[in-house]
Amino acid sequence: MKASFAAGDAWPNRNADPSLEAEDGAPICLEGVRKRVLETARSRLAITAIFFILMFAVTVGRLVELSVMGAEAGPRVSRHASAQMAGRADITDRNGVILATSLPSASLYADPKQIMDPVKAAAALTRIFPDIDRAQLVERLTAPTRFEWIHRHLTPSEQQAVNALGMPGLSFKDDYRRIYPHNQMAAHVVGLTDVDGHGIAGAELEFDESLKKGQPLRLSIDVRLQHIVTEELLAAKDEFRALGAAAVVLDADTGEVAALVSLPDFDPNAPAATPADNRFNRVTKGVFEMGSTFKLFTIATALEAGVTTIRGGYDASKPLHVAHYTISDYHPEKRWLSVPEILVHSSNIGAAQMALDIGTPLQRQYLSRLGLLRPASVELPELGIPLTPSPWREINTMTVSYGHGIAVTPIQLAAAAGAVVDGGVLRQPTLIAHDEPSAGERVFSSQTSRLMRTMMRQVVRDGTGTKGDVPGYLVGGKTGTSEKLVDGRYVHDKRVSSFVGSFPMDHPRYVIFALLDEPKGDRSTFNFATGGWVAAPLVARVIRRMAPLYGLAPRENIDDRLDERLPTRQKPDVLATHRGGTGAKLQGRQLAAN
Amino acid sequence: MSTFPRTDTSLLARWWWTVDHWTLGALLLLIGGGLVLTMAASTAVATRMGLDPFYFAQRQFFYLPSALAVLLVTSLLSPTGVRRIAALVFVFALALTAMTLVAGVEIKGATRWVRIGGVSLQPSEMLKVSYAVISAWIVAESRARDHAWGFYVSAGLMAVVASVLVLQPDIGTTLLIAGIWAIQVFLAGLPLILVAIVVVLFFAGAAGAYFMFDHVRLRVDHFFDPSTGDGFQISRALDAFRSGGFFGVGPGEGQVKAYLPDAHADFIFAVAGEEFGLAACLLIVFIFAFVVVRGFSRALKAEDVFVVLAATGLLSLFGMQALMNMASTTHLIPPKGITLPFISYGGSATVAMAWAMGMVLALTRERPEGRG
Numbered sequence: 018m019k020a021s022f023a024a025g026d027a028w029p030n031r032n033a034d035p036s037l038e039a040e041d042g043a044p045i046c047l048e049g050v051r052k053r054v055l056e057t058a059r060s061r062l063a064i065t066a067i068f069f070i071l072m073f074a075v076t077v078g079r080l081v082e083l084s085v086m087g088a089e090a091g092p093r094v095s096r097h098a099s100a101q102m103a104g105r106a107d108i109t110d111r112n113g114v115i116l117a118t119s120l121p122s123a124s125l126y127a128d129p130k131q132i133m134d135p136v137k138a139a140a141a142l143t144r145i146f147p148d149i150d151r152a153q154l155v156e157r158l159t160a161p162t163r164f165e166w167i168h169r170h171l172t173p174s175e176q177q178a179v180n181a182l183g184m185p186g187l188s189f190k191d192d193y194r195r196i197y198p199h200n201q202m203a204a205h206v207v208g209l210t211d212v213d214g215h216g217i218a219g220a221e222l223e224f225d226e227s228l229k230k231g232q233p234l235r236l237s238i239d240v241r242l243q244h245i246v247t248e249e250l251l252a253a254k255d256e257f258r259a260l261g262a263a264a265v266v267l268d269a270d271t272g273e274v275a276a277l278v279s280l281p282d283f284d285p286n287a288p289a290a291t292p293a294d295n296r297f298n299r300v301t302k303g304v305f306e307m308g309s310t311f312k313l314f315t316i317a318t319a320l321e322a323g324v325t326t327i328r329g330g331y332d333a334s335k336p337l338h339v340a341h342y343t344i345s346d347y348h349p350e351k352r353w354l355s356v357p358e359i360l361v362h363s364s365n366i367g368a369a370q371m372a373l374d375i376g377t378p379l380q381r382q383y384l385s386r387l388g389l390l391r392p393a394s395v396e397l398p399e400l401g402i403p404l405t406p407s408p409w410r411e412i413n414t415m416t417v418s419y420g421h422g423i424a425v426t427p428i429q430l431a432a433a434a435g436a437v438v439d440g441g442v443l444r445q446p447t448l449i450a451h452d453e454p455s456a457g458e459r460v461f462s463s464q465t466s467r468l469m470r471t472m473m474r475q476v477v478r479d480g481t482g483t484k485g486d487v488p489g490y491l492v493g494g495k496t497g498t499s500e501k502l503v504d505g506r507y508v509h510d511k512r513v514s515s516f517v518g519s520f521p522m523d524h525p526r527y528v529i530f531a532l533l534d535e536p537k538g539d540r541s542t543f544n545f546a547t548g549g550w551v552a553a554p555l556v557a558r559v560i561r562r563m564a565p566l567y568g569l570a571p572r573e574n575i576d577d578r579l580d581e582r583l584p585t586r587q588k589p590d591v592l593a594t595h596r597g598g599t600g601a602k603l604q605g606r607q608l609a610a611n
Numbered sequence: 612m613s614t615f616p617r618t619d620t621s622l623l624a625r626w627w628w629t630v631d632h633w634t635l636g637a638l639l640l641l642i643g644g645g646l647v648l649t650m651a652a653s654t655a656v657a658t659r660m661g662l663d664p665f666y667f668a669q670r671q672f673f674y675l676p677s678a679l680a681v682l683l684v685t686s687l688l689s690p691t692g693v694r695r696i697a698a699l700v701f702v703f704a705l706a707l708t709a710m711t712l713v714a715g716v717e718i719k720g721a722t723r724w725v726r727i728g729g730v731s732l733q734p735s736e737m738l739k740v741s742y743a744v745i746s747a748w749i750v751a752e753s754r755a756r757d758h759a760w761g762f763y764v765s766a767g768l769m770a771v772v773a774s775v776l777v778l779q780p781d782i783g784t785t786l787l788i789a790g791i792w793a794i795q796v797f798l799a800g801l802p803l804i805l806v807a808i809v810v811v812l813f814f815a816g817a818a819g820a821y822f823m824f825d826h827v828r829l830r831v832d833h834f835f836d837p838s839t840g841d842g843f844q845i846s847r848a849l850d851a852f853r854s855g856g857f858f859g860v861g862p863g864e865g866q867v868k869a870y871l872p873d874a875h876a877d878f879i880f881a882v883a884g885e886e887f888g889l890a891a892c893l894l895i896v897f898i899f900a901f902v903v904v905r906g907f908s909r910a911l912k913a914e915d916v917f918v919v920l921a922a923t924g925l926l927s928l929f930g931m932q933a934l935m936n937m938a939s940t941t942h943l944i945p946p947k948g949i950t951l952p953f954i955s956y957g958g959s960a961t962v963a964m965a966w967a968m969g970m971v972l973a974l975t976r977e978r979p980e981g982r983g
Contacts, residue, residue, distance in 0.1 A: 065907070073896055084857060
């Protein structure tokens with residue numbers, strides 16, 4: 018051993034004593050080996066050096082990439098912000114007011130494997146989040162997984178509190194929280210997302226894909242108007258203790274929904290705070306028997322089809338008895354009524370006889386063209402299917418003429434009423450902001466539309482809808498009241514009361530429909546709870562507040578331009594002598610007005 | 612500094628004329644840089660830990676001059692002296708490292724420290740350095756006789772050392788020792804077919820570590836998918852390089868050190884990147900590369916197999932540590948827990964590395980009386 022060490026120690030420089038080397042054998046031979054080994058070592062050392070140089074070069078490359086290229090990507094904060102832009106896009110109203118947006122937030126999760134003391138951790142966490150069940154949390158923290166959500170979308174102070182725990186195994190994940198800054202406002206239109214940011218109702222669901230792709234959505238809703246309508250509708254619903262209420266305002270030229278309110282409503286920021294029923298959209302999903310507002314369609318169809326004329330009329334002196342049914346009037350005049358009078362006094366008897374003259378096929382054809390026999394095509398997933406008579410017998414034709422035995426959604430009714438007043442052209446209601454008028458589909462002639470507008474103005478001036486009038490705005494409309502079917506019978510004190518109005522009637526800008534579900538009359542309405550008493554004043558209040566918003570000033574002395582020449586309270590024989598002249602004059606005035 | 616006349620034959624004079632001034636200068640630069648960067652990085656860490664802001668700085672200011680002394684004294688030694696001291700240290704370090712397994716202090720999930728007389732030591736630092744010399748000795752000895760047994764003996768020694776380190780566990784140091792052995796047997800003429808097998812075994816060992824050790828797997832998983840867990844240090848480190856740019860944000864102006872738990876140790880390179888920029892980082896890389904390549908070129912001229920193998924082993928250790936640290940800080944490889952020589956905070960590591968480089972200086976001194 019010692020010898021071997023000594024030999025190994027044979028340091029050539031330090032000790033050149035050949036005797037030590039000789040001990041181990043032939044020094045010449047060893048010298049040759051040494052040369053050979055050194056040669057190999059040197060060439061392989063060169064290879065090793067090249068390897069190290071390459072590695073250092075890679076490090077330099079990486080440093081340059083990080084410092085120079087990385088710096089160009091910008092500071093960290095702005096990268097974060099741009100990631101947010103790439104997230105779920107905003108929903109705005111027509112003026113760009115944000116109705117739904119995504120804000121970055123942090124969500125807390127646990128890696129149960131790293132949690133040292135699940136019981137202690139659960140106790141600490143439930144102090145920060147009192148809404149978490151402790152026992153359940155312990156169970157989740159001991160689960161054999163590596164990932165458990167603890168709480169989504171923490172507030173900064175909650176995040177701070179969790180950080181202060183300093184507990185291993187708790188981590189945050191960057192997340193986005195959907196925020197609805199206007200809370201209940203237009204909640205039924207905007208809809209909401211689930212906790213993972215997937216749309217589950219309203220426009221959030223309907224446009225889920227494009228919103229996820231980052232395409233912002235500009236709705237046709239105007240939050241200012243939406244606010245007015247919500248406030249007025251809520252006041253009326255409370256005053257008349259209604260179960261629910263619905264209102265929609267359409268832009269007559271484009272079919273855009275300017276406001277859509279369904280009550281009761283909900284806050285999409287906290288959907289669980291209100292009953293699930295509140296998420297029901299009465300405007301697009303709820304179907305109602307609308308009552309007398311359907312007379313607009315009956316009379317317009319009759320005029321359009323030439324079944325009768327503006328100077329025609331029907332005997333409404335006594336109720337009609339058909340099969341087992343009796344058709345009577347709510348406001349009986351008990352006399353012959355002209356066509357305008359049938360609308361003004363809302364005569365069921367007159368409308369039913371008119372419908373018999375129209376006939377079932379024609380009635381169905383026109384209702385279908387008005388979009389009342391199929392679900393509305395508005396851009397929401399919540400669409401109600403109209404209930405129509407099947408089979409459609411003669412008696413159905415008669416009841417449908419005044420809005421019974423058929424149930425449609427408020428948005429369908431508003432759109433069809435829009436077709437009646439706006440030159441006879443049906444424009445599909447839409448929730449997307451359009452800047453150009455839509456072409457629409459013609460249902461009635463412009464002449465029929467003109468006559469209908471004149472008559473609707475008269476309903477508000479002299480008939481059942483006087484409480485819907487707003488001086489200077491030439492409001493026209495029609496009331497509707499229907500009794501609800503309960504266990505197959507119509508019940509007197511459970512009503513659906515509504516009013517559909519439009520203004521100004523010489524050139525309609527907006528169509529407004531409001532409906533109260535089971536209103537109860539009060540002292541101010543002498544216990545009446547019909548459309549004329551509860552819904553018409555509500556529409557008037559909305560018009561009074563919205564007109565200044567859209568720059569519509571009240572005009573004086575315009576009322577006589579429309580309806581002065583309408584034949585009312587005239588007997589058929591007297592009417593005949595005036596036939597030619599009156600019609601011509603009316604047309605001339607209408608053209609001038611338009 | 613007045614120099615010695617060439618004719619002076621005193622120990623110091625001979626040292627001065629034979630030692631490599633370039634390498635010595637580069638190492639002094641590194642030690643100086645380490646002082647500056649410790650000042651920059653460690654105050655934030657100390658403040659965060661509730662210590663005196665200059666706690667780490669003061670200690671490193673003691674370690675670095677001590678290290679310099681060790682370096683200079685060691686560089687005076689002859690190759691035989693180098694070898695004898697290394698053998699002694701190797702025995703002690705191996706014993707102490709084995710001790711950590713039974714009486715170690717656990718820090719961050721690993722028992723790498725041992726307390727002796729109130730001083731905490733990380734004996735594996737000394738172990739890896741002495742192994743480089745001992746392994747060179749064994750291999751050179753067998754090759755001088757044209758035998759191959761040195762390969763197996765040094766491999767066996769490596770296995771003993773590695774098995775102790777793996778138990779700590781300290782995978783990073785195990786890799787370094789395996790790397791030293793591989794380079795030395797490669798240089799010593801290991802047949803190329805066996806070289807290929809060693810390379811394969813190396814990767815197999817890395818894969819084994821991945822599957823056997825949770826903390827290794829965690830680090831590797833985070834490396835490939837930083838979003839899965841706390842790739843926290845890495846992402847903060849990358850932020851540091853990005854915000855530093857070319858010239859850095861200026862001394863003391865860095866933000867990342869406030870968040871990096873190991874800003875003064877394993878991640879000090881990121882602090883350099885943020886405060887002093889790419890320019891300083893490139894300078895540091897250049898110095899490391901210079902020392903390694905310069906040392907290799909000096910070793911190339913040596914006439915003794917032991918000198919070639921020992922110097923190459925020690926320089927490779929130095930270079931591999933620098934590369935592994937910088938590569939993991941810049942997210943090129945998963946973090947290994949390897950410090951940056953002379954720059955990172957740490958007494959054991961700094962002194963051990965000074966000793967290693969002192970030996971390199973000693974081994975690569977010019978020997979005009981040498982034969983050939």
